[in-house]
Amino acid sequence: MAVIGTRGYPSFYGGFETAVRKLAPYLADQSWNVTVYGRSADLEQHSDKDPRVQVITTAGVENKSLSTLSYGLTACLHAFWTKPDVALVMNVANGFWLPLLRLRRIPTIVNVDGIEWERAKWGRLAKTIFKIGAFMTARFGTVLIADSKEIGRRWRDEFGRDCVFVPYGGEAGSDHSLEDGLSPERYVLVVARFVPENTLPEFISAARNLARDYQVVIVGSSGYGGHLEDDVRLLAEENENVRWLGHVSDDQRLLALWRHCGAYFHGHSVGGTNPALVQAMANGAPVVARDTVYNREVLGNDAAFCLPEGDEIERAVRRVMDTPSERKRLSNISLERVQQGYTWEAVCAAYERELRSQAEEKSLSEVTK
Template sequence: MAGATLRIAMIGTRGVPARYGGFETAVEEVGSRLAKRGHDVTVFCRPDPDGPGEEHLGMRRVELPIVRKRSLETLAHTALSVINPALRDVQVALVFNAANALLLPVIRARRIPVATHVDGLEWQRGKWGALGRRYYRLAERLAVRWSDDLIADARGIADYYRSEFDAATTMIAYGAPINHSPLADRLAPLGLEPDGYHLVVARFEPENHVREIVAGYAASGARLPLVVVGSAPYAEAYTARVEAAADDRVLLLGAIWDQDQLDQLYRHCRTYLHGHSVGGTNPSLLRAAGAGAYPIAYDVIFNREVIGHHGGYFTEPADVTAEIMAAEREPDRVRVAGAALQAAIRRYDWDDVTDGYEQLCHRLAARSPNPR
């Protein structure tokens, strides 16, 4: 897009390089493209001993320390970010995660217009106790009140904010990388072959239904192994439940940071099982769809918005069992449906996503912060 270059700050995530989740993926994909278009992009990052230093893909990295406690880590890091000197002269702030809404007045006090990417229904996540859930509900209201704009990545999230708070949002989805690569050399070290396994990629959290997927698979007579990629900090108890549900056909690989290997896992699986239920449009689902994988997804509006009729759905382990067995009986049907979804998913384009963020930033920079 044509227009003046801007100084943009991206706050509230683990930062770049993207090695964790959807927010980090969005920051890397959008921030690098904004930088390539000439904008000055600063990303506040958590400590990364293997990080690239002060610059990554044209973005300035500002590493700040963290409090290693799940309930405080995000908010404490964001608090350090919003008072950091690197925020001086920034024209627009993009804050990710409504949980950071408590700190929006600090940004506004610095006369910086701010948009908050509200993500999914965080208060529904099982890892939070009663106090955490109440905080997240409060944070949603504060984000509505104190943001100059709200960003939603899925229609279901936009509908929620409209019905719950009578608040408009700017709809900007994630992008989907398209992967046609035939390369499969990174599978052999894992003992895998193309079209020879089912795949899960997820953080080990209850609302991602990893345990239900593993239990449903274990109850099946599946011939192909189930490959599970993922872990989570502070999730020892849930990880133990996943391990207890597995049998010897389940390969628990933990986290994989090798992106080429992950691309090959997505590209060559028989099915991709996706249990995410509260997070809006999920980048892992988009990545699997962009690789032509056949998805079997937890049945919620966010996943149906992406997949439509090009995949299967489940709500309990028995559904997983049935879907996996059907996929092994009908490989041609699965292959055709995956290819159709890959074609349809081209509507999720990172350049178009960046256009949306760029337009939003120009609108925000053209005015001073105003109460919603």
């Protein structure tokens, strides 16, 4: 089987890459021959790389607008030639190339991700491309996977396609030491890509006041520079209580930050089930989340939510930081919710069931031709 549409294996860039790092070795354990397509510039040498996973790098255009489309095309062309039993395709932008795989009778399992055409970070052309890619995915994808039930509802209403619900998983970290200078339960944490829909501008506003009384740790970057990185850099330079760590690729280091924080603010608004949120929950982080249907689906209605406004974020975070019983309550909610289907074992098993079902159906159809 082949995985198309991520930055490769092992890669630590985002949610798709995290899923592949968990899924590829799991599938190898289930006797699959696993090939992951990737981009050579984004693959990281790492000690936990499974030698059973074949990595194929293809060519593409390295820029914000064309990278997904171009790398997806070259990966699909290679898969067209090699003809794997089944392909797991990430991202609806690759919907443009699904007819190639169908032409070769390669069944496709497509993770549709979030509602990309509603993300503020994309311009009009990119939003149009994603929307057309979604129509193509609905038309040519064999099985669609949505990481949230709400995303599945949107696809049923807008495209007339049902999706299989498979979320992201979380894992508890080891006893990795905390960053030097940080005090357990006395720092506020945010982990996010620097885009407006992740509520970064509003959190920066809240952080200016929160930093008077607590340490504030910011993890993430835009990947392309820009004004949000400039704003966070200036905030950290002006206030010794603010620490910007940039992109953190060390899993255990990041899990330790979630495990020991006093409050984790999760501002993602349009992406369905967010991998960072599930990882935070698996490590018992007391979560304060932007009030969205997606975050309520994952956390449940008893969690702490706030509006995407600086003063509202500050108020909600202070309530958690100043109330030990509330921190404990929210931590327990996180740990309990993860066990309700948001573990990597459950997630990988669900993917494997769909892949095996399609591979067996293809094999049967070839025998009976």
